[in-house]
Amino acid sequence: MRNTPGNPVRGEDFWDRKDLIEKIWKSLERGSILLIAPRRFGKTSLMLKIHDESKKGWRPIFVDVEGMSAPEEFIVDLLERVAEKQGKSLLEKVRDFLGKIEEVGVENIRIKLRESLKTEWKKRGKDLFRKVLERDIRYIMLIDELPLMLRKFPQKKIAGEFLHWLRSIRQEPEICEKVRWVFGSSIGFHSIIRELGVTSNVINDLQPIPVLELSTKEAERMVREILKEELNIKRIKKEVMNHIFKKIGYPVPFFLQILLCSLITLYKQEGRLTSEIIDKAYTDLLKPWNRSYFEHFRERLEKYYEPQLAEIVKRMLSLIAYKGETSKQELSNFFVGQYQQGAIHLFDLVISDLENDFYISKDKDVYQFTSNVLRDWWIRYYGWRE
Structure with missing residues (x-):
């Protein structure tokens, strides 16, 4: 496992939080979920893990919606990804929905679809979902940063209506049994709901699952694997390990990894791993050039x-x-x-x-x-x- 703090990771660089992943899968059998975690706590990496290693019988769709600012953008982008996973173009799925079109380029299809949804996105968006989803497939829609998208809507009223619409999609009899949703939020969902003036009913069907700090045992294994990979250190003294966690406090993966970044740099200079080196690494971590963390x-x-x-x-x-x-x-x-x-x-x-x-x-x-x-x-x- 390489030390890659701050960015979403996949494959061997993902720290496999088996208990949390199993909890997510069990919850998805019953309904949809809301993953709650601040930025850089590993939420997006966790969602990508679910996407990349989905269980048999599920078709995962991952969309980061932070840059979107309208319901029609969300609907078209999500359904385009669904069509791609089916090995078909979006045009094949929605040809009769759009009517006659002269230009068939991908971008032209997107533009025409968005235009057709602008004024009637609630009804037509739901109709599109029914049309694009395949009958015998179970989907997991992994939607990252929905609250940040809602903040970019030009009107709070539309953002509130969109949350109600999403809930109606989740409750739709033709859709709910074959679609599960995983919404990831790096800011408080309840704060957004309060800001938009809607009630918590819009998310009360979602099971909240927080992405918390690691257990002490998990965190120690993570430190050992990173230092073995980065520095070929095969054994860490107990007092050194204890000092790392005394400095860091709660073993949040991101904070642990940025301390290890500083520690790895110093080890390459000093050639030793001691409590004094850990103290210096911690001091360096708080220097101005690390403020972006x-x-x-x-x-x-x-x-x-x-x-x-x-x-x-x-x-x-x-x-x-x-x-x-x-x-x-x-x-x-x-x-x-x-x-x-x-x-x-x-x-x-x-x-x-x-x-x-x-x-x-x-x-x-x-x-x-x-x-x-x-x-x-x-x-x-x-x-x-x-």
């Missing part, structure tokens, strides 16, 4: 919330980072003091968002950063501001 944690808050609220949330995270752990009551008092109108209700929503997105975790009645690395980065670059 972490900036999206700040940027997503500015996308989630209006400017005043985003600033308050960042201050609240700074408070948690500096104190190490902070009670819910102290955080509530701080939040209410900063943001007056409807503050208590909004505070509960914000705390829920931050937990769902793995910024913080709760132990009894106190909150702390989920990751030591993220906490230390936050302190360094977004220090306490009154």
Whole structure:
């Protein structure tokens, strides 16, 4: 296994999370699911693993929809991929749906289909699904970054209607038994729903499955395999392994891999693997040239919330980072003091968002950063501001 942090991986570079994959397959036998994880927690790699190694009897379709901004784009792109998996062109599947067309190039078909769907995408989109899906095939539709797509819709009303339409597709008798959906989300789905002004009914048929940190045993195996592949180190002392996890905290694959990147560089210079080298690798990890690893944690808050609220949330995270752990009551008092109108209700929503997105975790009645690395980065670059 090579060390490739940050990018989706396939094949031998994928860390095989067998228990999680088995849980996903069992859930798909019963219905559709929602994979929940922040960016770089391995969600997309997991979806690609399901795609590349699907069980017998399933036909997987993977689509990253982050760049889309309209229902008709989603419908045409998804159904084109379905047709390709059937070994047919989209034109063959929808010829009578489109009527007479003079140009038969792929792009012309896409354009004509999108135009035909613009005003009646709900009904005609559902008709297209019925037409394109083969009768005796079971499909898995792996849809990555749906919330980010919804944010790009020109009108919230259309985005809300699209979520209702997707749910109606999942409930359609002719479709639901032969199609399962896996929606991947790197931002809180409930935040998007709240923002769009729709109820949670639009996703209450999806089983949520979080992509969490590795177990200690899994994480240790991952470290051994990466260091063996990258440095030909066949044995790691117990105290060295313990020190890696003391520094990193929760064994999130991404944070573990970026620390190992820094550690591998130092090992090649120093020729030894000690607690002191690990400390230096950790310090180097937080240097300015590595900020790109972490900036999206700040940027997503500015996308989630209006400017005043985003600033308050960042201050609240700074408070948690500096104190190490902070009670819910102290955080509530701080939040209410900063943001007056409807503050208590909004505070509960914000705390829920931050937990769902793995910024913080709760132990009894106190909150702390989920990751030591993220906490230390936050302190360094977004220090306490009154």
